[in-house]
Amino acid sequence: MSGIDRVRIVLVSVGMYGQKYLAEATEKDVGGDVVGIVDVAPGLDQKFPVIREKGIPVYTSLQSFFERDQADLAVISSPIHLHAAMVLECLKNGVNVLCEKPLCLTKQETLAMKEAAREAGRFLALGWQLNYDRAVLALKRDILAGRFGKPLRFRCVHAMRRGENYYARSNWAGKITLDGREVLDSPFMNACAHHFQLMTFLLGDTMETPAGLKTVEGELYRGNPRVENYDIAALRFMADGGTPLMYYTAHPLKSKNLGQMGFGEFEHGTLSWGKGKPFEVRTDTGEIIDYGLDGNTPMMQKLYDAVECVKDGTHPLCGPESGLSHLQAVRMAQALPIRDIDPSHVTWLEEDGDRFPCVRGLEDAFLASAQKWALPGEAGIAL
Numbered sequence: 515m516s517g518i519d520r521v522r523i524v525l526v527s528v529g530m531y532g533q534k535y536l537a538e539a540t541e542k543d544v545g546g547d548v549v550g551i552v553d554v555a556p557g558l559d560q561k562f563p564v565i566r567e568k569g570i571p572v573y574t575s576l577q578s579f580f581e582r583d584q585a586d587l588a589v590i591s592s593p594i595h596l597h598a599a600m601v602l603e604c605l606k607n608g609v610n611v612l613c614e615k616p617l618c619l620t621k622q623e624t625l626a627m628k629e630a631a632r633e634a635g636r637f638l639a640l641g642w643q644l645n646y647d648r649a650v651l652a653l654k655r656d657i658l659a660g661r662f663g664k665p666l667r668f669r670c671v672h673a674m675r676r677g678e679n680y681y682a683r684s685n686w687a688g689k690i691t692l693d694g695r696e697v698l699d700s701p702f703m704n705a706c707a708h709h710f711q712l713m714t715f716l717l718g719d720t721m722e723t724p725a726g727l728k729t730v731e732g733e734l735y736r737g738n739p740r741v742e743n744y745d746i747a748a749l750r751f752m753a754d755g756g757t758p759l760m761y762y763t764a765h766p767l768k769s770k771n772l773g774q775m776g777f778g779e780f781e782h783g784t785l786s787w788g789k790g791k792p793f794e795v796r797t798d799t800g801e802i803i804d805y806g807l808d809g810n811t812p813m814m815q816k817l818y819d820a821v822e823c824v825k826d827g828t829h830p831l832c833g834p835e836s837g838l839s840h841l842q843a844v845r846m847a848q849a850l851p852i853r854d855i856d857p858s859h860v861t862w863l864e865e866d867g868d869r870f871p872c873v874r875g876l877e878d879a880f881l882a883s884a885q886k887w888a889l890p891g892e893a894g895i896a897l
């Protein structure tokens with residue numbers, strides 16, 4: 515598809531995360547134009563006046579869009595359990611796809627979509643924004659080149675408070691299944707997935723692939739009694755190369771954000787990132803390598819890269835395989851038992867028209883466990 519001057523973009527779902535794409539593509543010049551929106555929500559032109567101002571047609575299905583128009587790039591931000599069918603429909607119609615993470619819930623679906631993209635001669639890119647971050651890409655190139663030696667162990671704390679409004683925004687939030695279909699929604703699956711996927715991405719054998727996983731140990735808890743799935747997780751995975759990955763994530767916090775705080779040890783250096791600090795490696799020779807802040811690259815760089823790839827006839831690095839290890843981790847973790855937090859350990863905070871469950875001492879428990887490279891139970895910490 516090289517030689518295209520202006521990329522024709524169709525946005526699929528703009529009610530939640532998709533509104534970020536709508537704002538970016540209509541307020542800035544991304545190298546393309548929104549020619550259609552697919553969303554079943556009524557009154558979108560009232561909620562987003564730019565739709566009316568720019569005369570963007572709204573369709574209730576991809577089928578109705580393709581009956582009337584065509585696009586070069588589809589950006590899909592629909593609920594997770596709808597991704598696969600929508601991706602395949604776009605590819606069948608010869609459209610490149612940028613789909614928000616996670617792509618789907620099974621390896622089989624992932625590989626089927628990858629093959630469909632190959633057959634269509636189009637790309638399927640995922641919205642793991644850290645995989646587009648220039649600091650992350652520079653760091654991974656150095657890791658692959660062996661600059662720091664063998665990776666020994668990684669850990670990250672990535673947790674953020676979520677309350678009643680968050681879970682009320684959709685019928686699938688916090689669910690294990692919905693209408694007989696898997697959802698597996700949790701902080702590890704969804705809102706706080708990025709920095710676990712980042713660890714697997716950094717340890718992958720190529721610039722496009724993540725490291726696979728072999729085993730899991732962990733502790734899952736339910737702090738919010740109104741949530742079906744777990745909303746607290748402390749996990750240890752063993753990557754294929756023998757590198758342990760520790761990850762701590764949760765929603766029922768008193769503080770708005772805990773993390774991101776990442777740390778990695780190599781044979782010849784240590785890596786740290788997060789909390790306003792750059793991706794930085796301190797080598798055993800005393801050299802400090804500053805790769806820059808996560809955030810120096812715009813969060814929506816994925817859209818700009820996808821548009822450029824349409825024009826160039828290439829594909830983004832972040833393809834369908836980029837999320838396979840995270841998906842593998844989600845399914846491995848989901849098999850662990852979920853324990854309910856004693857209600858006496860949970861208080862409710864009211865703020866800004868929302869109510870938040872807060873598990874007593876959760877922040878301190880995570881930080882202490884992370885320092886010991888341990889699960890809370892191993893560190894003698896009871897939640």
